Amino acid sequence: MEIYKGIATFSGIAIGKILYYSRGEYQIRQCLVSNIKKEIEDFRKAKEQAVAKLKELYEANKSLNEQEARTFLNQAKLLESGSFQNAIESSIANEKVNAAYAVMTNRDELVETFRNLEEPVIRKRISDIQEISNRLIQILGGAAIRINLGEEPVILVAEALSPTEIMEMDKEKLLAVVMHHGSAVSHASIMTKTMEIPTLVDIAPDDEWDGMTAIVDGYTGTMYLNPDAEIKKEYEIRLEADRREREELLKLKTQKDETKDGTKIGLYANIGNMSDLSSVLFYGASGIGLLRSEFQYLGRENYPRENELFHAYKKLAETMGERTAVIRTADLGADKQASYLDIPAETNPIMGNRGIRLCLDRKKMFKAQLRAIYRASAYGNLAMMYPMIDSEEEMDQIEEIIQEVKAGLDEKEIPYRNIRTGIMIETPAAVMISQELARRVNFLSIGTNDLTQYTLAMDRQNPLLKDKYNDHHPAVLRMIKMVVEAAHQENRQAGICGEIAADTELTETFLQMGVDFLSVVPACILPVRKAIRETDLSSQRG
Structure with missing residues (x-):
């Protein structure tokens, strides 16, 4: 038996045969052609x-x-x-x-x-x-693309996988995925998380593993190659326990999001498109804490029209009914670009003209989205928040534009609601003025993905920094606490919508800080609900 230690990007246990996947390097010969x-x-x-x-x-x-x-x-x-x-x-x-x-x-x-x-x-x-x-x-x-996983489910092992390769495979045949290259926030890992497949990265594979039996532990980040009888029996028991635990988790779909002492916590879902709505409802989320609206602008040749946005947001509002659905205004720029946006090249785009900065530069685009959101608000319980806010001056500009939008709707007698608004806290600057920002809106939502990389000065997708990048860093946790306290001083709610919100090891810590809501991917709703319901804050209150 050989034991390999990697990094788990999605939990779960798998036992099965390995299929070593290789893209294949084609040795194409140069041939002179006459025709x-x-x-x-x-x-x-x-x-x-x-x-x-x-x-x-x-x-x-x-x-x-x-x-x-x-x-x-x-x-x-x-x-x-x-x-x-x-x-x-x-x-x-x-x-x-x-x-x-x-x-x-x-x-x-x-x-x-x-x-x-x-x-x-x-x-x-x-x-x-x-x-x-x-x-x-x-x-x-004339070569066939090797995406056939065979007749029986397998543990797929590869140097690296792209989202494209994962989506080309038969999902029913994937027990687990093990990769050498990748991270918890790589697109391939996000895809396997969406598919709820146990995944490990940072394990260097060998093509000789093909056909061998393995165990993947997506909780500890461990892979056992050719496990001995004792380990295999132990994990067979754990696999059955894991299955039963998942069945127990499903019983929590209709349970309340509150601690043992009765403290109510908002538990919402992060989604990128309308197709995720069924998962939000299936897992019983309180609503949508983050709709990444920028994806309506990507993968196309021109700006979406106001009516196109309106119909999407109307469907969102009607589907969610009285449940809150928070639309984040378009967070474009950096790695979210389309050719028609014609965003000038930047030396460091992650620190560049992105999020609200780009929207305030392109007021016509911004107004069209705001009008669509306000028009759709008449059909449900929509809310709205702004990404990458750094100053009150930005809020001054936003409020001026909103007044223009409302005046235009009033003039045409188009109904709308005065919806709740929020600010994404994603930079150290926003943390430091979070009390002032809290006065301008109804809630603050902490985007820990960007906040962590800006605080640590580390690109979270840089593979060279994967062992140094730490979203549990004391500075990040202190900043979260600072934001929560600042919001509460202004009688506003504060929550977390970054990936760290789904980390059940930190759920109790967040609740002790006074975090009012958490927003996670739909697949993580039930584990977080379980962690909330197992937390007791009565001793802290006493």
Whole structure:
């Protein structure tokens, strides 16, 4: 038996056979071609086949995770772009080489040129180009894409996986996922969390593991290779206990979110698209604490129209009924970009013109979203919050725009509610003036993902910092407490909507701080509810 220690990104236990997955490096030989016209035609047919497959994959996966599924649409558009097609066809014509070789060399040259750049947008574009190039090479070479997991469920082991590869696989056949590269906040990990599959990262695999029996412990981050009889028996018992615990958790779907001593806590869901609404209702969340509205702006060719936004928010309001649904205004910029936004290149986009800063620069876009939200507010219990607020001057500008929006709606006699508003606390600056900001709105919601990286001066997606990045850092926890106390001094509520809100090891700590609400991904609602209901704050009050 061999034991490997990694990092768990989603909990659970799995026992089964390993399937070692490899993307495969195709050794494409350079062949001089005499019929250039036919070679270009073969490339175009391969491109059409790839585009059709990508659109098919988007339709099959959009109900699971719309945000990640849009990757397929983005890749299809990249394939259809004139610049990509012209580069390949130019290589075929000028160098008189076969299509597969032309695709491979263009891919490799591009990767080599930009491989040292760290900007998230460029890294994402390079990743997309690698994936569509590999897809084309597989089609042109007649090779099948290896996504068949076989007849029996398996533990998938790989050096790295992209969200695209995960979505192409049969989800029913995945017991667990083990990767060498990745992090808790990588897109692949987010996808496996959405699918509720136990996942480990930071374990270097070996292709000789293929077919071996393994145990994945998604609670401790441990993998046992060829476990002995004693360990296997122990984990079979734990697996059954885990299954029963999950069944017990499902019984909490209709239970109240309150501590043993009767303290009521708001437990809400974070979602990125309308397809997540069914999960919110299934797990019995009190409402939606964070709708990431920026995803309505991504994966498209132009700005969404006001009516398009209105109908989406109207559906949200009607579906949630009296339950609160908080829409975060568009947090665009940094790694959330679309070509039509035409955001100038920045040396450090994560510290750049993003969130409310971009919205205040583009008032026409911002007003359209605000009008859509206020129009939809007549159909349910909507609320709204603003991302990346750093100053009261920003709030002055927002309030002025809102007054203009309301005046326009009044003039046209369009009904709306005076909805509750909130501010995302995501920077140390916002923490330090949180009492002043609390006076301007109804609630504060702490975005710990950005707050942690800005406080520690660490990019949370930088793989070189994965062992140093610490969202439990005392400075981060003290800042959370500061925000809660500042909000309460102004009789406002304060909660947490970052990933750390789902960390049940900290639930009691948060409640002791006086946190009023937590907002987590739907799959984490029941474990957090259990942790809330097991907490007793009576001794603290006494």
